[in-house]
Amino acid sequence: MAVDPRISVTIVRKELEDCQKDAIRNHWEISSIDEQNQIFVVKMKSPIDSQEYIVAMKFDNYKQWPLFIEFIDPATSERGTKNSYPSSKGKSGGFFHGFPMICHPCSRKAYPPGPHNDWTLTGWQQNPQVGSLTNIRAILLAIYSRISNEDEYGGRMRA
Amino acid sequence: MGKDEDLTINIETTRGKWEKTTFSKTTKIQEVIQATIQHFGFATNGNYELRLESDPNNALKPERPLVSYGIKDGDTLIFTDLGVAVWL
Numbered sequence: 001m002a003v004d005p006r007i008s009v010t011i012v013r014k015e016l017e018d019c020q021k022d023a024i025r026n027h028w029e030i031s032s033i034d035e036q037n038q039i040f041v042v043k044m045k046s047p048i049d050s051q052e053y054i055v056a057m058k059f060d061n062y063k064q065w066p067l068f069i070e071f072i073d074p075a076t077s078e079r080g081t082k083n084s085y086p087s088s089k090g091k092s093g094g095f096f097h098g099f100p101m102i103c104h105p106c107s108r109k110a111y112p113p114g115p116h117n118d119w120t121l122t123g124w125q126q127n128p129q130v131g132s133l134t135n136i137r138a139i140l141l142a143i144y145s146r147i148s149n150e151d152e153y154g155g156r157m158r159a
Numbered sequence: 160m161g162k163d164e165d166l167t168i169n170i171e172t173t174r175g176k177w178e179k180t181t182f183s184k185t186t187k188i189q190e191v192i193q194a195t196i197q198h199f200g201f202a203t204n205g206n207y208e209l210r211l212e213s214d215p216n217n218a219l220k221p222e223r224p225l226v227s228y229g230i231k232d233g234d235t236l237i238f239t240d241l242g243v244a245v246w247l
Contacts, residue, residue, distance in 0.1 A: 025215045047216040091206070095242055103245050116245070131205045132240040138173040142242045145208060149218045152241065 008062045009035050015136040016040070022137060026144050038062075041072070042140060046086070046147040051156050053086055053147060057136070058108075065121045067139070068108040071100070086147045087154035095146060100157060102143075106133040166225055169235040171212070174199040182225060189221035195238050206241040 012033060023030055029043040038060045045052050056079065058068040071084035078084060085100045097103035103110050105127035110116045119127060125134045133139050146152045166184050170177040170191070177198055182191060192207050201207065208218040211228065212235040219228060219236075230236075 025212070094245060104242050105245070106242070110245075129243050129245050131202050131243055132173055133242050135173065138240060141173065141239045145210075145218065145239045145241055148216050149208065149241075151218070 003061045003064050005035070005038060005060070008038060008059050009033060011063060012040065012059050012136065018135070019137045019140060022141060022144075026148075028140065028144070043074075044140075044144050044147070046153060048148060048150055048153055049155055051086070051147075053143075054084070055140070055143060063125070063134075066106050066108045066111075066124045067136070069102050069106070069139070070109065082157045082159040085157040087157040088146065088152060089154035090149075090152045093152075093154075095142075096157060098157065104133060105130040106139050166230055166234075167232050168225075168230060169233070170195050170198075170209075170238055171235055172199055172201075172238040173240070174201070184226035185224045187222060187224050188219045191225065191236070192221065192238070201240060202243075205243055208239050208241060210237045210239070211235075212237055 016030060019030065027045065031041040033040045039056060039058045042055045043052060052074045054072040054074055056070045056072055070080050072079050073081055073084040080100065082098065082100050086096050088094065088096045094103050099115060101107060101109040101114060105119060105124050111119050111121055124130065133142055164184055165181050167179050167181045170180060172195065177195065188209055192209060196203060196207065210218055215237065
């Protein structure tokens with residue numbers, strides 16, 4: 001059953017309020033919420049190489065479904081290209097996957113028709129691999145930590 | 160305040176703040192991460208890091224002791240779950 005869009009907006013608004021301290025600390029730029037299209041955008045910059053990343057989070061059916069997380073190329077405004085994504089390296093190297101997508105249960109793009117046909121949207125928060133990435137603050141912190149950790153960040157993903 | 164060889168710090172996580180917790184100055188960052196995992200019930204198979212609130216762009220190296228970063232009583236560390244890498 002679909003989630004009433006007003007409920008999703010209320011949840012997102014609360015979770016974004018929880019991000020305000022992190023946004024100031026880490027220089028994130030969080031857009032206003034586009035209630036009609038159920039999306040918001042966060043801009044953040046890697047302190048390692050000054051690359052800017054634009055993260056679009058579509059929240060229709062949130063939190064019954066996870067967010068549809070997509071990156072936007074800051075130079076061309078293209079969505080979902082490899083150039084729009086950061087790349088991973090190190091011990092947890094598959095998070096920014098070359099599909100391209102965030103390969104994690106918090107990311108709807110990874111579910112069918114994406115590559116993870118072993119996952120189901122409903123109950124995503126109980127996926128044993130989700131860890132604590134079940135809210136917007138935790139997801140944004142994970143993304144930012146990865147692009148600002150020299151052991152994990154491999155620069156911009158290239159096509 | 161603890162003993163001279165101890166540090167009393169705060170650890171902020173997405174599951175709440177662990178206030179005024181005490182570690183030996185020689186405790187390694189990895190041991191502080193493990194203690195935080197246990198305190199808040201984070202998954203033991205996760206991938207985590209700590210940063211100083213006053214220096215949010217630099218992850219603390221797991222093998223280094225707290226004292227090597229000049230951490231003082233009352234400082235706050237930010238604990239982050241990097242998310243488990245899920246391989247296809």
